[in-house]
Amino acid sequence: MFKIILPALFTVSLCFGAEPMPMQKMDVVQDGDTRKSLGIKGTMKGAHQLSNMRAHMTALADIVKYMNSDQYDEASKVASEKLGLTVSMNSMCGNFGSKSFETMGVAFHKSADILAQTLKTKDHAKSMIALEKVMNGCVLCHSTFKQ
Numbered sequence: 378m379f380k381i382i383l384p385a386l387f388t389v390s391l392c393f394g395a396e397p398m399p400m401q402k403m404d405v406v407q408d409g410d411t412r413k414s415l416g417i418k419g420t421m422k423g424a425h426q427l428s429n430m431r432a433h434m435t436a437l438a439d440i441v442k443y444m445n446s447d448q449y450d451e452a453s454k455v456a457s458e459k460l461g462l463t464v465s466m467n468s469m470c471g472n473f474g475s476k477s478f479e480t481m482g483v484a485f486h487k488s489a490d491i492l493a494q495t496l497k498t499k500d501h502a503k504s505m506i507a508l509e510k511v512m513n514g515c516v517l518c519h520s521t522f523k524q
């Protein structure tokens with residue numbers, strides 16, 4: 378009897394024993410903060426950057442609000458003026474001492490200019506795809522950099 382049960386228990390415990398390993402590895406990746414620091418936390422520059430970020434959030438909400446009420450020209454104006462690659466946005470992105478941050482920021486602002494152009498066509502489906510690309514730009518940078 379034991380000759381059957383013991384190996385069976387051993388096999389079962391091996392299976393369950395093997396299970397938590399990948400889970401633990403995932404937890405480590407989720408909890409460990411691998412983002413690169415810009416070294417601006419708690420500085421005036423940092424405060425300015427965060428306020429700029431909150432304005433980005435407002436712009437996204439306004440774009441969706443205008444799209445939902447068929448005001449595509451207004452949505453386009455917000456995308457271009459608040460998120461597009463204006464002279465000031467361009468110089469701000471290059472002001473953090475990181476070339477890859479700048480590249481990511483500029484690509485993000487360019488995607489907002491494409492969104493602004495797409496919104497002008499009043500094509501909801503195409504505008505949603507362009508908006509998705511813009512939002513992916515927010516996500517990519519946030520997962521790469523911190524203050």
Ligand code: HEC
Pocket residue numbers: 415427428430431433434437478481482483485511512514515516518519522523524
């Ligand atoms: C090129 C990089 C980059 C892009 C693109 C970017 N962000 Fe950020 N954002 C940051 C960094 C860095 C922080 C600081 C995060 C930290 O230190 O934890 C931040 C913080 C924020 C915060 C927190 C503000 C606060 O007061 O604490 C919000 C909200 C935010 N971003 C919204 C957005 C939105 C919405 C977009 C896209 C429309 C966006 N960001 C695009 C880099 C970026």
